[in-house]
Amino acid sequence: MRTEVLSPKSQHDVQLNNSVELNPDHIMQTATAFWSSKVLLTAVEFDLFTVLDQTAMTAEQLGKKLGLHPRGIYDFFDALVASGFLERQGDGPSGKYKNTPNSSAFLNKNSRLYIGGMPEMLNNRLFGFWNNLGEALKTGQPQNEIKHNGKPIFEELYSDEVRLGQFLDAMTGFQAANFQILGEKFHFENYTAVSDIGGALALLSRIIARQHPHLQFNSLDLPQVLPLAQEQIEKDGLTDRITATGGDFFADDFPKSDVITMGNILHDWNLQNKKILIKKAYDALPEGGVLIAIENLIDDARRENLFGMLMSLNMLIEFGDAFDYSGQDFRDWCKEAGFKHFEMIHLAGPSSAAIAYK
Ligand SMILES: C[S@@+](CC[C@H](N)C(=O)[O-])C[C@H]1O[C@@H](n2cnc3c(N)ncnc32)[C@H](O)[C@@H]1O
Numbered sequence: 069m070r071t072e073v074l075s076p077k078s079q080h081d082v083q084l085n086n087s088v089e090l091n092p093d094h095i096m097q098t099a100t101a102f103w104s105s106k107v108l109l110t111a112v113e114f115d116l117f118t119v120l121d122q123t124a125m126t127a128e129q130l131g132k133k134l135g136l137h138p139r140g141i142y143d144f145f146d147a148l149v150a151s152g153f154l155e156r157q158g159d160g161p162s163g164k165y166k167n168t169p170n171s172s173a174f175l176n177k178n179s180r181l182y183i184g185g186m187p188e189m190l191n192n193r194l195f196g197f198w199n200n201l202g203e204a205l206k207t208g209q210p211q212n213e214i215k216h217n218g219k220p221i222f223e224e225l226y227s228d229e230v231r232l233g234q235f236l237d238a239m240t241g242f243q244a245a246n247f248q249i250l251g252e253k254f255h256f257e258n259y260t261a262v263s264d265i266g267g268a269l270a271l272l273s274r275i276i277a278r279q280h281p282h283l284q285f286n287s288l289d290l291p292q293v294l295p296l297a298q299e300q301i302e303k304d305g306l307t308d309r310i311t312a313t314g315g316d317f318f319a320d321d322f323p324k325s326d327v328i329t330m331g332n333i334l335h336d337w338n339l340q341n342k343k344i345l346i347k348k349a350y351d352a353l354p355e356g357g358v359l360i361a362i363e364n365l366i367d368d369a370r371r372e373n374l375f376g377m378l379m380s381l382n383m384l385i386e387f388g389d390a391f392d393y394s395g396q397d398f399r400d401w402c403k404e405a406g407f408k409h410f411e412m413i414h415l416a417g418p419s420s421a422a423i424a425y426k
């Protein structure tokens with residue numbers, strides 16, 4: 069009997085005859101997603117959305133203002149129109165480009181809602197480092213600035229003032245909406261004092277202090293961060309409500325409080341250090357006190373929160389042995405430390421608050 073060898077084309081046909089719909093679009097969209105990503109990141113790098121604050125420009129005017137060669141201007145600006153980051157009134161050389169409401173609010177430096185710090189860091193640091201994802205997966209080793217010098221990442225990042233500022237701004241863009249929603253959804257009225265461990269620019273404290281005027285805050289972060297946090301607290305007129313403390317959350321005691329928050333802290337560390345921080349929180353809290361971790365919690369079955377899993381790969385790139393985790397992981401670790409009850413509150417997009425009660 070003759071065995072028929074199926075060519076790739078006829079295999080494809082067999083699938084179609086069994087009425088399985090085949091479509092390569094998703095593969096190609098994901099494969100080329102870095103093109104779109106780099107267009108947006110480059111627009112942020114050029115500060116294009118700030119240049120277009122309250123104004124509309126033709127391609128030629130905008131290209132000149134940004135110092136661009138004429139070859140790419142229509143492709144670049146129209147790609148931003150097609151991907152929804154710019155609007156264009158009219159076509160051709162007289163068409164005028166302007167910000168969309170979202171670009172104007174979040175990518176324009178004159179807006180107090182600016183979240184471009186994260187795109188800036190993605191562009192300046194992570195875009196290049198992610199090119200070595202394969203090596204990270206094979207070796208389990210970080211691929212960022214510490215790849216060749218083996219220094220602790222925060223020591224390396226904070227040794228350069230520009231990078232320090234950039235990193236802290238990036239965090240702000242990530243978490244503002246989460247902290248706002250946490251302040252709305254969590255029953256802070258039952259508590260009096262909050263310690264934010266690894267509080268960076270004290271953003272959590274500054275947002276939740278405005279929502280809950282009875283609360284006092286202590287925002288603990290490394291000494292290099294302290295003056296920058298204090299500057300923000302003063303700017304917001306909250307010096308009587310928020311104390312910023314410089315210290316090391318592994319070496320120093322946590323400030324006394326009945327709520328301890330950790331925003332994107334546990335995911336920066338390996339399992340052993342995660343458990344040390346959870347145990348320190350447990351020991352510092354009174355009976356009935358509460359630990360809240362604000363992270364991109366991965367769903368327990370690890371099938372849905374793509375962003376959480378990509379963030380965890382980002383932790384591989386940044387730290388090597390650090391990783392993101394699920395609500396169930398958090399419950400297990402906190403139970404081991406002695407916490408009794410648990411709750412998960414969904415925040416913005418892929419983020420949640422994992423809550424453990426002592
Ligand atoms: C990923 S950022 C998170 C910042 C902020 N909590 C948020 O949610 O955006 C981690 C923070 O931990 C701080 N940090 C790292 N190691 C620390 C240490 N040993 N002691 C105190 N803070 C530390 C960093 O300076 C940084 O602000």
